[in-house]
Amino acid sequence: MIPLMKSAFLHEYETKKALADFIFNTSKLSMDRKCFEFENEFSKYQNVKHSILLNSGASANLAIIQSLLNLGRLQKEDNVGFSAITWSTNVMPLIQLGLTPVPIDCDVATLNVMSKQLKEAIKKENIKALFITNALGFCGDLHEIKKICHENNVILLEDNCEALGTELKGIKTGNFGLASSFSFFVAHHMSTIEGGMVCTNDNELAEMLTMVRANGWDRNLTHTQQYKLRKQQNVKSEFEAKYTFYDLAYNFRPTEITGFIGLFQLQFLNENIIKREKNYFRLEADYNLNDDFVHINHQHISVLSNFAYPVICKTPVLRDFYIQQFAGAGIEVRPMIAGNIQKQPFIKKYINKRYNLPNADFLHTCSFYCGNYPELTETDLQIISSCLTKKN
Ligand SMILES: Cc1ncc(COP(=O)(O)O)c(C=O)c1O
Structure with a gap:
């Protein structure tokens, strides 16, 4: 797991x-x-x-x-x-x-x-x-x-x-x-x-x-x-x-x-950030080879202190497929933070106005994330990478 x-x-x-x-x-x-x-x-x-x-x-x-x-x-x-x-x-x-x-x-x-x-x-x-x-x-x-x-x-x-x-x-x-x-x-x-x-x-x-x-x-x-x-x-x-x-x-x-x-x-904060960033780039190398995914743009960022590894699929069907892949490999995944927050019950209860949020809607149905932290082992990273690789 x-x-x-x-x-x-x-x-x-x-x-x-x-x-x-x-x-x-x-x-x-x-x-x-x-x-x-x-x-x-x-x-x-x-x-x-x-x-x-x-x-x-x-x-x-x-x-x-x-x-x-x-x-x-x-x-x-x-x-x-x-x-x-x-x-x-x-x-x-x-x-x-x-x-x-x-x-x-x-x-x-x-x-x-x-x-x-x-x-x-x-x-x-x-x-x-x-x-x-x-x-x-x-x-x-x-x-x-x-x-x-x-x-x-x-x-x-x-x-x-x-x-x-x-x-x-x-x-x-x-x-x-x-x-x-x-x-x-x-x-x-x-x-x-x-x-x-x-x-x-x-x-x-x-x-x-x-x-x-x-x-x-x-x-x-x-x-x-x-x-x-x-x-x-x-x-x-x-x-x-x-x-x-x-x-x-x-x-x-x-x-x-x-x-x-x-x-x-x-005293360990910089070590934590460096390891997360290294893990991120390691996984992204495989992620970017897979055309089922939307590539993430972080060109404007000089230090990427990654919190978790995001997977943005091109369709909801692909998302379901990759969630299954991750689950099958024993990798815990979760929705993109709270998804489109406008879909949450508390917003519906307290805010009457509805806004057009097409990109948040897309991320709600097409993305998920798994953990990225310094304690991930080489084997863990290999398992995550294999799930990000397209299987023909
Ligand atoms: C963007 C964001 N804001 C606020 C919080 C709340 O932080 P806490 O869990 O320490 O209350 C979180 C928690 O993960 C968060 O991700």
Whole structure:
């Protein structure tokens, strides 16, 4: 069996051993020093000013949208564009927080929203923000997308939960917009079991995210930030300040276990990315020889931090055939993320308007993916390759 993922961590034994020692020796397990150290190290890795650690990628997405509403940078009912091929908790926060989600079609060959689709959507809808998903470690032409967003006053946000480490012309995905989210759930490029991060260079947004993460209080802010807030709200004593709640928030705090594993796993991140990229190109060499498949276009991507191996068949009949091939060889497969998200029951329930999304429809019926991770053995890769090879 070649499952979608094999282990919770890269270098699992070493990580579990270090984690056990940490738990035995630390006095505090709720959010503290290790979380803040991990945030600092992640900021250095990602080359951003601020990283805010949370308990999941889903929380990261919800915290970004809540923060933008709290700051008045988005208003209730604003149209927010999002990728039609995405994960449920990318779009759910938009519905939950009273915004109007507008699905944008993806390009089949890149699996992602490209500037072409964005331009068409902007012509039809008054879009205030774009919450783009960098799907499966691939991404759209983000330099062009960033330019279009800037020209049209659209706030660009990146859901980078599946693309940690991908680069375009030396710039990491997650660094193109106002803020980006990351997931450290098992099977992602880096695992803390459960965990997520928001990155941003915007001081005001980072401050709000820090409060949104923990109850809406100011305890994790700097002294200067606390002083300013307390003065504005006429909070006079430390006694009062500790239980003053400034804006709408959640409890999305990570634990010290998240922080510790994150710091420990960060040392293996580049190895993880390099191995996934190598596996990807190895499989793609066989994939591209098979004319049953649509070739994937990643020419604009300089580092391909692949999340999973996508198979895009030319017809639904071919997809059924190849799913059978994979199943017969003991390889676990699954739909392309959530398929065309517009077909999901929660969208049908909460959004009345239907959009024309032909490419997402095509991917819904013609594609699937299998796992790609560093623990794949030479034999595993050979088995996957043999399933990608056309048999005449
Ligand atoms: C694109 C995308 N966004 C958000 C998430 C949510 O991350 P988490 O599982 O950490 O909540 C995922 C999860 O895989 C994802 O793929």
